[in-house]
Amino acid sequence: MHQPLPATNSMNGAESLVRTLVDSGVEVCFANPGTSEMHFVGALDRIEGMRPVLGLFEGVVTGAADGYARMTGKPAATLLHLGPGLANGLANLHNARKVPVPMVNIIGDHASAHQGFDAPLTSDVAAFARPVSHWVHSSPNARSVAADAARAVQAARNAPGQIASLILPADTAWLAADRPAAPLPVLGPAPVSDSAVAQSVAALKAGGPVAFLLRGEALRGRALAAAGRIAAKTGARLICDTFVPRVERGAGRIRVERLPYRPGPALEFLEGTQTLILVGAQAPIAFFAYPGQPSELTPPGCRPLVLAFPHEDGTGALEALAEAIGATAPGKASAHAPPALPADGPITAEGIMRIAGHFLPENAIISDETISSGFPFYPLNETAAPHDSLQLSGGAIGDGMPVATGAAIACPDRKVVSLQADGSAMYTLQSLWTQAREKLDVTTVIYANRAYKVLMDEVAGVGLGSVGPRGQSMFDIGNPDLDWVKLAEGMGVEAVRAESHAALAAAFKAAMGQRGPRLIEAVL
Amino acid sequence: MHQPLPATNSMNGAESLVRTLVDSGVEVCFANPGTSEMHFVGALDRIEGMRPVLGLFEGVVTGAADGYARMTGKPAATLLHLGPGLANGLANLHNARKVPVPMVNIIGDHASAHQGFDAPLTSDVAAFARPVSHWVHSSPNARSVAADAARAVQAARNAPGQIASLILPADTAWLAADRPAAPLPVLGPAPVSDSAVAQSVAALKAGGPVAFLLRGEALRGRALAAAGRIAAKTGARLICDTFVPRVERGAGRIRVERLPYRPGPALEFLEGTQTLILVGAQAPIAFFAYPGQPSELTPPGCRPLVLAFPHEDGTGALEALAEAIGATAPGKASAHAPPALPADGPITAEGIMRIAGHFLPENAIISDETISSGFPFYPLNETAAPHDSLQLSGGAIGDGMPVATGAAIACPDRKVVSLQADGSAMYTLQSLWTQAREKLDVTTVIYANRAYKVLMDEVAGVGLGSVGPRGQSMFDIGNPDLDWVKLAEGMGVEAVRAESHAALAAAFKAAMGQRGPRLIEAVL
Numbered sequence A, B: 001m002h003q004p005l006p007a008t009n010s011m012n013g014a015e016s017l018v019r020t021l022v023d024s025g026v027e028v029c030f031a032n033p034g035t036s037e038m039h040f041v042g043a044l045d046r047i048e049g050m051r052p053v054l055g056l057f058e059g060v061v062t063g064a065a066d067g068y069a070r071m072t073g074k075p076a077a078t079l080l081h082l083g084p085g086l087a088n089g090l091a092n093l094h095n096a097r098k099v100p101v102p103m104v105n106i107i108g109d110h111a112s113a114h115q116g117f118d119a120p121l122t123s124d125v126a127a128f129a130r131p132v133s134h135w136v137h138s139s140p141n142a143r144s145v146a147a148d149a150a151r152a153v154q155a156a157r158n159a160p161g162q163i164a165s166l167i168l169p170a171d172t173a174w175l176a177a178d179r180p181a182a183p184l185p186v187l188g189p190a191p192v193s194d195s196a197v198a199q200s201v202a203a204l205k206a207g208g209p210v211a212f213l214l215r216g217e218a219l220r221g222r223a224l225a226a227a228g229r230i231a232a233k234t235g236a237r238l239i240c241d242t243f244v245p246r247v248e249r250g251a252g253r254i255r256v257e258r259l260p261y262r263p264g265p266a267l268e269f270l271e272g273t274q275t276l277i278l279v280g281a282q283a284p285i286a287f288f289a290y291p292g293q294p295s296e297l298t299p300p301g302c303r304p305l306v307l308a309f310p311h312e313d314g315t316g317a318l319e320a321l322a323e324a325i326g327a328t329a330p331g332k333a334s335a336h337a338p339p340a341l342p343a344d345g346p347i348t349a350e351g352i353m354r355i356a357g358h359f360l361p362e363n364a365i366i367s368d369e370t371i372s373s374g375f376p377f378y379p380l381n382e383t384a385a386p387h388d389s390l391q392l393s394g395g396a397i398g399d400g401m402p403v404a405t406g407a408a409i410a411c412p413d414r415k416v417v418s419l420q421a422d423g424s425a426m427y428t429l430q431s432l433w434t435q436a437r438e439k440l441d442v443t444t445v446i447y448a449n450r451a452y453k454v455l456m457d458e459v460a461g462v463g464l465g466s467v468g469p470r471g472q473s474m475f476d477i478g479n480p481d482l483d484w485v486k487l488a489e490g491m492g493v494e495a496v497r498a499e500s501h502a503a504l505a506a507a508f509k510a511a512m513g514q515r516g517p518r519l520i521e522a523v524l
Helices: A013-023 A035-046 A058-072 A082-098 A112-117 A125-132 A142-157 A170-174 A194-206 A221-234 A263-270 A314-324 A349-359 A375-383 A400-410 A422-428 A431-437 A453-461 A484-490 A501-512 B013-023 B035-046 B058-072 B082-098 B112-117 B125-132 B142-157 B170-174 B194-206 B221-234 B263-270 B314-324 B349-359 B375-383 B400-410 B422-428 B431-437 B453-461 B484-490 B501-512
Strands: A028-031 A051-054 A077-081 A103-109 A135-138 A163-169 A210-214 A237-240 A247-249 A275-279 A303-308 A364-369 A387-391 A416-421 A442-448 A494-498 A518-523 B028-031 B051-054 B077-081 B103-109 B135-138 B163-169 B210-214 B237-240 B247-249 B275-279 B303-308 B364-369 B387-391 B416-421 B442-448 B494-498 B518-523
Touching: A013 A035, A013 A142, A013 A163, A013 A170, A028 A035, A028 A058, A035 A077, A035 A103, A035 A170, A035 B453, A051 A431, A058 A077, A058 A082, A058 A103, A058 A387, A058 A400, A058 A422, A058 A431, A077 A082, A082 A103, A082 A125, A082 A163, A082 B082, A103 A125, A103 A142, A103 A170, A112 A170, A125 A135, A125 A163, A125 B125, A135 A142, A142 A163, A142 A170, A163 A170, A194 A275, A194 A303, A194 A314, A210 A221, A221 A237, A221 A314, A275 A314, A303 A314, A349 A375, A349 A416, A349 A442, A349 A501, A364 A400, A387 A400, A400 A416, A400 A422, A400 A431, A400 A442, A416 A422, A422 A442, A431 A442, A442 A484, A442 A501, A453 B035, A484 A494, A484 A518, A484 B484, A494 A501, A501 A518, B013 B035, B013 B142, B013 B163, B013 B170, B028 B035, B028 B058, B035 B077, B035 B103, B035 B170, B051 B431, B058 B077, B058 B082, B058 B103, B058 B387, B058 B400, B058 B422, B058 B431, B077 B082, B082 B103, B082 B125, B082 B163, B103 B125, B103 B142, B103 B170, B112 B170, B125 B135, B125 B163, B135 B142, B142 B163, B142 B170, B163 B170, B194 B275, B194 B303, B194 B314, B210 B221, B221 B237, B221 B314, B275 B314, B303 B314, B349 B375, B349 B416, B349 B442, B349 B501, B364 B400, B387 B400, B400 B416, B400 B422, B400 B431, B400 B442, B416 B422, B422 B442, B431 B442, B442 B484, B442 B501, B484 B494, B484 B518, B494 B501, B501 B518
Parallel strands: A028 A051, A028 A077, A077 A103, A103 A163, A135 A163, A210 A237, A210 A275, A275 A303, A364 A387, A364 A416, A416 A442, A442 A518, A494 A518, B028 B051, B028 B077, B077 B103, B103 B163, B135 B163, B210 B237, B210 B275, B275 B303, B364 B387, B364 B416, B416 B442, B442 B518, B494 B518
Antiparallel strands: A247 A387, B247 B387
C-alpha cells in the first residue's frame, strides 16, 4: 500500500494548522523540525504571521517557549520531531507545566499508515506527551487538523495556562484540508467567591500573625500593589515560593520575602504564622525529602487558607480583600538603592549578585538559575532598578538559558540578564547559538564553580556522613574545567572570562551598555 | 509527618542495590545524579567493583550505556535523577531499545512519603520510563531493593537484551536492607527449530534469488562466517539494514550490502528477490513515510521468511543452515585494500571517508552518525582494516558521540573513531567532556556542513516544491557557524580544524598515532 499523495490545489493540513494558530494569536514558533514536519515548515514559509526560531536542541525550544509565555502571557508554538524530539524537550516541558504557562506543542508523527510498522523512529508519542501535558490529542485526518489546532490553543490559554500537545501525523499535514478554524473562546481566570474573600478578611481581623504566599499574577502589577496595601494596613507578611515563575522586584515594587530552600530554615521562617493565605500558590512543600525531616512546611498550628486557586483571579481577589479591610494607603515600596559593588578580589557569589544588581538597567529581566550560589544573596536586588526575576519553577535544571532566550524574543526592548550556574548551563548550552542567530539582547553570567555544588551541600542533609573520592567525582565537574569563553564563542556569542570583581564589574557594565548576546564566565 | 531516619548499623537499600548489581556482573555506572540519588552515590563510593562515569547531560549517560552494551554484550547501569533526568536520557533510551541492548536504569524518585505532595520535581517517573523500557518497576521498600535489582539485571540480560528501568524512591535507598540478592538465571538466545532451518534450506534449494537480511549477532563472528559460507555456496545475497547496531567489516570479513535509506532505491535494490530470509531482523520498512510511496520495502512477489527472531540464536541457525546445505567452503572475505587518499582540495564527504578508511588502525571501532553525508561512501571501508561499525539504530539523532564514549569505556585497547554530522553532534556535545575526563581514546571527526542537510534533501521527497528563506532557515544551522574547535577545547578535548584533504589527512593520521580524545572539524 502506498502513502496517499499530497494536496495540490487546496490548502493542506499543515497550512490549515499554521493559519489557525496565527488567527488564534500564536505569533512565534520555536522549532527543531525533522522529515515528518516538513509540511509544517513549508506552511511556516508561505504563511505570514508566525516567526520561526530554530533551536539546535529541543530543550532549548521548549524552555524558550516557557520564557516567552512567562513574559507575554501568550502561548508560543513549539515544533518537535516525533517521540524522541519531544523526549528531548520534556524536562523543560516539566518546568513549564509547573509554572504553569500556556504552550502549544506541535509534535510530528509518522504518517498514519506508517505507524504500525515499527520503523526506527516509531514510538508512542502520546505516552511521551502525557506526563507533561494538560491536553494531548493526535489529529486523525487532515480535515480535522484546523479544528484540533483551535482546540489546542483554547486548552493552552485556559487559566492559568496549560500545556497543550497536538500530535500531527505527517499525512494529516500533507493531505487536503478545508479551511482554517476560527479561534475558540478562552476561559480567563475564574472570579473568586465572596466567601473566600470573607474568610481572609476574618483571618486578618482575628489579629494572629498572617502571611500571604503569592504566586503567578499575584507577584506582579495591580495584584502586588493590592498585597502591599494589605500588608501595610495589617502587618501581614508577603511571601513567595523559593522558586517562582516570575516576580516584579526592585525599586518602587512591594517587597516579597522568599521562602528558604531547605525544610528546617523554611519551617523556622514560617514559625508563629497562624494563617497562611494562599494566592495562586499551594501550601509549601519541601523541594526534596530528607531523612528525619517533614515534607509539609506549613508549621504546626498554622492554618492554610486558599484565597485564590491558581486558575482563579488572584488580582481581583487581592483588590477585593484590600477594599474590604479598607487598605487604601499604598504599601511600602522598595527604595532605589542598588547594591554597592564588592571590593576587588577573587570573585564570590555575593560579588556577582552585587555587580549584577549595581549595574542592572531599568526594566531588565533576570533569568535566575543560580541555585545554591544565588540563595543567600537574592535579597540584594530588592533595591536594584525595577526588573522581573524568572526562576527555575519546576526544578529540572537547564531552563535558565532557554527561558532567557524566550524572554528576549518576547521583549526585544528589554535587557535580559541570565545568571546561570555552570552545571545547569551544560544541559541546554545550545541556547547560546539561538541567542546569536536571533541577535538577542541577553547577557549571560556563568557562575563557574566547577561543581554540582548543591549536591556537595546535600551530603550532610541526606544523612551521608562523608563521601570519598569516587563519590566526590560525581559532584565535581572540573577535571577538566569547562572553558565557557570557548563554548560561547563556539556558538557565535562574544565572551570574556573574569577572575576578579573588578574585571567582572567592567565586563558586566560594558555588556549593559551594548546590545546583543554576550557571555561572561565568572570564575569562582 | 517526618521522613524516616536512615539505616545506621546495617546495610542500606542503596548498598544492597550496588552490591547486587556488582554481583550480577554490572561493572560500570554512567551517572548524572541529584539529591535523591545521593545514597546510591554513597554506596558507589564505598563498594568496590562498579566504575562510576559522570556525564554532564543524561543523553550522554544513556547513549554511553548503549555503546558499552553493544561492545560488551553486558548491561551497564545508568543513574538518573527523577523524571526530568530520565526525560533527558529518553531519546538515547529510544535508540537503545531499538538496538536492542541490555541496560539497567536506576532512576531516583522522591521518598515514598513525599510523592503525594506535588513538589516541583514530582512527576510520574514510571510514565516517562514505560515507552522506552521492556521492564519497569518501582521498589516499594528498602528490603525489596536488592531482589528488585537482581530482577532488573535478569530482565536486561534476557535475549536479545532489554531496557530495564528500576525506580528507586529515596527512602528505599537510605533505609535498612537485609543483604544483597544473588544473581538470577538469564535466558540466553532461544534455539531455532529444525523446521525454521528446513524452510530456509527449501528456499535456497528452490533456486530463486534469495537474500539474507542480517542483524544483531548475525553480523559478527561465527554467524557472519556461516552466512559467508552459505552465500558462497548458493549465491544468496547478504544484506543488512540501513542502520545496524554493530557490524564487523573490513579486510578478512564477509561483505554485507547495506539497504539504501530511501524507499525507491531500497525497493530497486531488493527487486527480483524471491525469498528474503530474516536473521534477527524484521522485514524492511521505510525510515519515513513519503507521499505516494510504500512503507513496506519487501518488493512485490518476495516472501519474507524468518530464520531467527531477534531473541533466537541466529548464530546457531546460520551454522545449522550452512551445514544442512553442505556449505563448508569459506565465504569470500574482503581484501585488505584501504581506500586511496583523495586528491588535495576542499573537503568532501567522500574525502573524509577515504581518509578515515585509509588510516583506520586494525580493530578500530567506528561510531557512525554521518547520516546523509555518509551513505554514498559507506562501501569504501569494506576493504579498510578490520573494524566494528556502530550506527544510529533507532534514528534519534545525537547518539554517535555518546555511543563512541561508551564503546571506548568498554574497549580501552581499541581506537574509537566517531564520524559525526554537525547538526546531530549538537544534541549531545557534552559527550566530549566525559571523553576528556576519562581520557578515552576517541577521535571525533565533525562533518561541518552547517546544515540539517538530510532535511534539505527531503524537500522534494515529501512533495514540497520549494521552500523560501523562512523555511530554509530551519534547515540551515550556519548563521552563525558553529566553531567545533572551540566547542571541543571548551570541554577539554584537543581539537583542530581542517579545510583541505591534505590537512584532514595529516590531522587524522596524527590522531591515529596517539592515544586520548581528539576532535577534527572537517569543514565541508
